[in-house]
Amino acid sequence: MKSLEMELSNLEPGRTVIDGVEVRPVDHLLLRGDPARPALDGRSGAQSYAELEEALGRLAGWLAGFGLERGARVASWIAKGPVAALMPLAAPRAGLVHVPINPLLRHGQVAHILADSGARLLIGTAARLDTLTEAEVPGDCRLLREEEAACAMSGGEGIGPSDAGPHDLAAILYTSGSTGKPKGVMLSHANLWLGAVSVAAYLGLTPGDRTLCVLPFSFDYGQNQLLSTWFAGGCVYPLDYLTARDVMKSVERRDITTLAGVPPLWVQLTELNWPPEVAGRLRRITNSGGALTRPLVAKLRSLFPNADLYPMYGLTEAFRSTYLPPALVDSHPDSMGSAIPHAEILVVRADGSVTADDEPGELVHCGPLVAQGYWRDAARTAERFRPAPPASSYGGTAVWSGDKVRRDADGLLYFIGRDDAMIKSAGNRISPTEIEEAAAAVPGVSEAVAMGVKDERLGQAVLLLIRSADPQAEARVEAHLKAELPNFMHPRAIVGREDFPRTPNGKIDRVALAKEYDQ
Template sequence: MQSLEMELSTTGPSADSLPIDHVLLRGDPLRPALDGRSGTYTFAELEETLGRLAGWLAGCGLEPGARVASWIAKGPVAALLPLAAPRAGLVHVPINPLLKHAQVAHILSDSGAAMLIGTAARLDSLQPGDVPPDCPLHREDDAACAMSGGDPIGPSDAAPDTLAAILYTSGSTGRPKGVMLSHANLWLGAVAVADYLGMGTNDRTACVLPFSFDYGQNQLFSTWIAGGCVYPLDYLTPRDVMKLVDRRDITTLAGVPPLWVQLTELDWPPEVAAKLKRLTNSGGALTRPLVGKLRALFPRADLYPMYGLTEAFRSTYLPPALVDSHPDSMGRAIPFAEILVLRPDGSVTDDDEPGELVHCGPLVAQGYWRDAARTAERFKPAPAASRYGGMAVWSGDTVRRDAQGLLYFVGRDDAMIKSAGNRISPTEIEEAAVAVAGVAEAVALGVKDDRQGQVVRLLLRADDPAVAQAVAAHLKSELPNYMQPRDILVLDEFPSNPNGKIDRVALAHHHCAPAKAGA
């Protein structure tokens, strides 16, 4: 088995990159690779099962490169389809199980899906016109039966740039768009994450994030490429996650900020918390108070704050040794990623000068499926300063780089609040708000105002409405006048999107009526 260090020596997308369906071949055949309600599979057993599922797909008469969509719960079928479809020469299109029929209809139509595999209940929820006439439906049970019998096919010989998957974004700005990922994108992402997390054969990963999410899918690939075992879990409550950690001696847990907030509100027995070796976060920044809670609750676990975007998978991570001293930092580039901070004219910013984060290198996706216009907006030739060249992705996120080369998130350009000529970062207000005891989460929104263009409305998730007064007093002492909220609303809960992140679009829709004068 080639070492991760050798694989990380490359700077190109093809060197040391294998087809993604080879990932199970990396593990010890006799060691467990997947465990759950359906039982335990060793790497050898899971590879055999993968071959059968791919053989079934190959026998369905689909054209090479046809899109196979899946709308299923976590389990062996969901875990193997991202590998089985590419092995069969097809492209996998995972659909988040939390989506409703109208969103599924859009994805099926937009992707040109030639097959949909779904649970019986989900398929039954589809309405006339949701499914294209040339897209046959198969129940998940059909795929499960195929995995237990039939003739397997061997590993593929796909070229690194062959399309392997289309992952649809959550659609926070308009309808979801499909991000095209190659075998090299998926393989190198798995190698990079397994390496900087220091994963090994004794690691056991709780897969609680959706497999339709690039971060969630990588839970599988990075664990398997390191020879570890995955435990898929469709949890109903945060307590289910704690029970799994205890029952299966979980070492690795990946999450998004709303999940960490919920997990820190539980009463973890010290012996259960001590089982976790590493916690990884993406999909939103961790606040200083939340970092403190995680460090106190899981003292034996390394904490990895990370930043990524579906168009380039993962961009940066902060090493655990720097978390206490630089808790607000996004860290530095991960292996295979080159991160530049650029001015509008394409030149590199100075230290501490805000600019747009631009991601270069072989983790950059191939663009948006059948959407040349939006692809041209985000995917452009790499700037002159890039050592990689090729195509780069412009994130739309404003960041700054300090003298040590560490990056700090400032805000998204389309989320910045423009008030009386000032550009206000919601993140800065939110971080100040959650520093107040009793505030679980905070979201700052821009509300239309005839005099100032926009004013700030601050939403808090807290049990006690009186905390608003404490937050207002704290913000007045910590932030300049132009950043002060016009009003503060306390909510019992925040909505989440299908990937578990705070649904800012829904909050804005319900809470962005013109603000009232006065705090």
């Protein structure tokens, strides 16, 4: 059995080797880069690694100045920019735990995250903070405007690199479950560091690469755009885009070499008229958050002839699990690939034994990328984080994904389906329960069922079924959801029904509904 961790006597105190890699606190990432090379570029101008490290120290010093206890949570609800880019490093350097909040979330969901995480600070844009009522902000949570943090980065006293241990908590990323409200996935310094090491390695990132960061930093996939590029010594360009054309323009103006996205973005980008010399600048494109279709793969390969295509599969509880090497994309376009570095992926039966080739089973992720569980949720942690199967070379705790896959004779994995009821739309994992609860809050709505239905652009779109005697219920529910839920959770259609099919024990028969609406 592998040893996940071994201390080496010739390393400095606090330096650890895990799975053969020297792991440092995540806030040390910028120290790896050439001080003179660009690390961050954007509307505020370019900053070198040396300049960004200095700004990081100042931002961390500002956070530390609030006198919070070690391990206190600090949340951020801001647009992409220098503050958002540095918060994943600054909070841990100050001995705090970062809780990034998706800018698309509305006040009710933000209130849940603040209360659940016990955040003591919330850094947000003025417009977003103004949407929160006094009742939605915990009494011990202080609200700070983004410009205050930005000012701190340009002046004031800084602090040096942290001495955090590899298993100290660095971040809590909130992700939707199949039932209930979003849950916080606890990530250690080692989780973040090894995730950066792994992705930088298999993507072949170099100091000469420039990554256009279009995904939200509140997602593990989006945050890793930063961390893996910095580990490799490259430069990141954060972009909050409004249209796909904004992405194309940034590739041209910023000499972008690397772009990560989700299927809906690729659909939009392939519909644009790309000048050949601009499309030819991309050297790699990566996809997660949903499978690429064969036609879309063909379009991407044709449109970006100089770019290696990396289809990937991941889950926040273990960051990333598999990738398909570019050389296999044409011959195996439907495959999820195989395990990324520092991940062990097993396909097992219900009894934990490993399946035979081409036999369906559950994907189980083992190794040091496995997160520490769900924040303050022992019950749900016990469901997903369980002892690794006997065949694991790592042992310890593994993530049992609930996803059904098969492994072929060459070791390549293929996705079959999900055991849970999650809706995956435009790269977002959406809890049906959260939509149903919001719909049921509308007076006159007796029951509601949310489900995912096939959609060419989104992967899945949300279909909401409601039971109500009110003829105006559908319109009222639509208005309520638009006010309370982010755009990506809005149903494509709301359908009124007189009744729902039932199981023998009286529950709504969701399987029958899925067949009826041909998921």
